[in-house]
Amino acid sequence: MGLTGLFLISFLLVHCGINACIFLNDNGETFNKAAHFMGTNLFIRTAEIGLFLGLLIHIIQGLVLTYENNKKRPIKYAVNAGNQNSKWYSRSMGLLGTLLLIFLIIHMGDFWTHSRVPGLVGGLPEVEYDGVVYHDLYAKMVEEFKEVFVVILYVISMFSLGFHLLHGFSSAFQSLGINHSKYNPMIKSVGFGFSIIIPLLFALMPLSIYFGLIK
Amino acid sequence: MEHTGLNLTLKVWKQKNAATKGAFESYDVKNISTDMSFLEMFDVLNEQLISTGKEPIAFDHDCREGICGMCSMVINGRPHGPWNGTTTCQLHMRAFKNGDTITVEPWRAGSFPVVRDLVVDRSAFDRIIQAGGYVSINTGNPVDANALPIDKKLADKAFAAAACIGCGACVAACKNSSAMLFVSAKVSQLALLPQGQPERSSRVLSMVDQMDKEGFGNCTNTGACEAECPKEISLENIARLNREYMSAALASEE
Ligand code: SF4
Ligand code: FES
Numbered sequence: 001m002g003l004t005g006l007f008l009i010s011f012l013l014v015h016c017g018i019n020a021c022i023f024l025n026d027n028g029e030t031f032n033k034a035a036h037f038m039g040t041n042l043f044i045r046t047a048e049i050g051l052f053l054g055l056l057i058h059i060i061q062g063l064v065l066t067y068e069n070n071k072k073r074p075i076k077y078a079v080n081a082g083n084q085n086s087k088w089y090s091r092s093m094g095l096l097g098t099l100l101l102i103f104l105i106i107h108m109g110d111f112w113t114h115s116r117v118p119g120l121v122g123g124l125p126e127v128e129y130d131g132v133v134y135h136d137l138y139a140k141m142v143e144e145f146k147e148v149f150v151v152i153l154y155v156i157s158m159f160s161l162g163f164h165l166l167h168g169f170s171s172a173f174q175s176l177g178i179n180h181s182k183y184n185p186m187i188k189s190v191g192f193g194f195s196i197i198i199p200l201l202f203a204l205m206p207l208s209i210y211f212g213l214i215k
Numbered sequence: 216m217e218h219t220g221l222n223l224t225l226k227v228w229k230q231k232n233a234a235t236k237g238a239f240e241s242y243d244v245k246n247i248s249t250d251m252s253f254l255e256m257f258d259v260l261n262e263q264l265i266s267t268g269k270e271p272i273a274f275d276h277d278c279r280e281g282i283c284g285m286c287s288m289v290i291n292g293r294p295h296g297p298w299n300g301t302t303t304c305q306l307h308m309r310a311f312k313n314g315d316t317i318t319v320e321p322w323r324a325g326s327f328p329v330v331r332d333l334v335v336d337r338s339a340f341d342r343i344i345q346a347g348g349y350v351s352i353n354t355g356n357p358v359d360a361n362a363l364p365i366d367k368k369l370a371d372k373a374f375a376a377a378a379c380i381g382c383g384a385c386v387a388a389c390k391n392s393s394a395m396l397f398v399s400a401k402v403s404q405l406a407l408l409p410q411g412q413p414e415r416s417s418r419v420l421s422m423v424d425q426m427d428k429e430g431f432g433n434c435t436n437t438g439a440c441e442a443e444c445p446k447e448i449s450l451e452n453i454a455r456l457n458r459e460y461m462s463a464a465l466a467s468e469e
Binding site for chain 2: 078081087177
């Protein structure tokens, strides 16, 4: 879980970095070009296979782990005081992960499929910069985030992501045996910052498009 | 100090044996001194029950000074009750208020079946220890205790891990009924010291293997064990167990 988790965290960083280009207010030009690079570069496309593999392992491991662990206490406690010894999101990683999985399926249906299997779901709009034709992924974003329900779904899902990371980031290090008085403060604070900044940036994308804050 | 008399309602798990289904039963106790330990309160209740011809409540206890680990019970949802870093025998009745209703349950885990009432079978822990929680000592003349120099910091860490009394509160508190804190304490105390080196890799592999065979759950790092452990065994030990296990599984010839 930890190893695949850290791998997915590195993906989030790249994904968020590229998408944040929309905040440059250039009508998505930089973003479209960056997305074009990601979609056409051979190295990135190979890494994408690794990403799907890592994601799949993470999901399967997580579901199996949750299922197995749920069986270990056949008779439950009548009184639970879980909040006095641990955080609710640490105890709810299976639930948060499942919410993220549902979001991921919807999210990939919204964007990824249009660029990879256009024959099936319809392709992306196109735009021309300096005589070169690019997919206008930004226009697709603007179109998607016109719908208030989509915006709400995306923002709520980023809360799931934030709490999932709040446990997952430091938990990954613990699972890999890294728990050391020299590095713990750094892991804790970087993990805390990451869990807030990345989901916040992601959530700001649909919000600022919906409220017309970027052009 | 004031010795206030507490009147309390107890909801205690009653179960005849492993084969029968249990249920909660309610008891009233009156005029309980705040200076009593939780176990002494149970003694008073049991005296009452015996004198009225009723079945006393079975609960585990032995040293009554926080070192044997026997006094297992979940009090209002927390193993060993509301105080941190204490066993039930060290929990005093001043932790409660007059008129409180207190729910008392046995450790709940598939690997710790109920024997009777609040008594559970923790022999799974014994079998984990038998699998590798020992060191080999040569016979012959005793070696002087301080003949072997040991880094003070390591000695301190080993000592802190050795404070584990095998009570099982970690399992009782964990939502996965995982025994990782217990096993990590036992593996750590030996892996950190020179005396533990000969069996270092075989020990971690067989103890973890036995832990899995006993049906304990997998650790998901919620930290509930560390928070409820009466000896405040650190999660650092679980990270060490993970390291020990990974290096033994990958690099040793076991
Ligand atoms: S680690 Fe703590 S809670 Fe677990 S058995 Fe040892 S002393 Fe008890
Ligand atoms: S009775 Fe020995 S620790 Fe409580």
